[in-house]
């Protein structure tokens with residue numbers, strides 16, 4: 001198996017899905033997954049994108065810690081082999097040199113869309129671009145594990161260029177030569193490459209090797225059924241990592257883009273999905289990348305973490321100055337309330353800051369007429385109430401009851417005073433952890449602001 005990304009941008013979730021499908025096959029068959037960076041487009045490649053691919057793959061568990069992983073290899077290191085393959089095809093009469101310009105072809109065929117007319121086929125030129133000579137009739141059949149049998153009429157396949165006039169090999173050739181060199185016998189990749197496949201299959205045969213098993217996995221679309229695009233959609237795997245998605249939730253979700261384990265289960269760990277994965281069960285229709293569903297998955301994975309692991313995983317989102325003992329007292333409450341780890345910050349920051357960060361919309365909503373009286377009479381009770389969440393709650397219930405208010409209504413101005421927001425951790429546990437002096441301070445600050 002191989003995964004052969006081009007480092008021309010941030011690592012795409014679609015690439016990650018293809019990589020995982022390959023990884024599952026390599027692991028279940030005891031095979032090898034080769035990472036090959038197709039870095040031959042110097043104008044569009046950047047080293048940081050190569051590093052991004054390697055680190056994002058490592059994040060989802062595809063890395064050299066596994067005996068199934070090999071690489072990274074770099075396509076640019078194999079240019080000699082690409083040239084030798086072209087030379088062999090020339091020598092065997094399966095390819096020929098061509099010096100036609102696009103304009104010349106167009107002038108002869110009268111159309112831009114006609115394809116190459118074979119003008120140089122028998123001219124015996126010794127220089128120029130190199131074209132592969134395709135059969136004039138018959139069909140090329142691609143047996144695809146996902147798409148089934150796909151037929152391509154040879155008459156519609158022009159003699160395509162495999163080496164440019166400047167001697168540089170094209171993707172269609174380099175990709176095949178590398179797969180041969182690396183003894184790849186299963187190619188699982190994005191559907192957009194299906195149209196290259198008959199050409200590549202002809203190249204494999206012309207170079208005297210048996211083509212690999214092909215599988216083209218469906219495109220990924222957004223909620224408008226548009227192909228995910230880096231301009232429009234959040235497609236970079238790294239951005240999910242940086243927001244606090246768990247790698248195991250991401251892996252689980254990505255595997256379900258076009259595949260399902262065949263029962264009703266959706267949430268299942270890699271160790272259970274991996275052996276079940278089969279290319280034959282991959283869907284042909286576009287797969288919807290549903291960020292809401294991914295969030296829900298992530299929330300489930302977060303809730304399933306043992307508490308100490310959850311605490312450790314929150315670490316990058318906690319300011320170094322925050323007291324970890326205090327955080328430990330609310331971590332369990334927070335664990336059930338966040339869907340991505342980055343949300344932990346806004347849930348607990350009120351415990352550590354001098355003043356909570358006031359959210360203006362929350363303030364406006366909570367500080368309606370009557371709010372000051374609630375806050376002031378609750379403050380009075382807080383001076384003497386016994387300091388535990390239950391008593392803190394009873395005290396506020398009483399304050400509300402005196403005014404004919406349900407607890408929910410009475411809570412709002414207190415919650416915003418204490419935490420700065422209308423939503424967050426359970427209020428009375430929060431007040432308990434914050435402590436009497438600081439809680440009273442905050443209620444008094446609100447009173448000053450309101451009056």
Ligand code: GLU
Pocket residue numbers: 003004005006038175188189190193
């Ligand atoms: N480098 C190609 C790409 O990133 C991959 C081609 C392949 O998987 O065969 O689209």
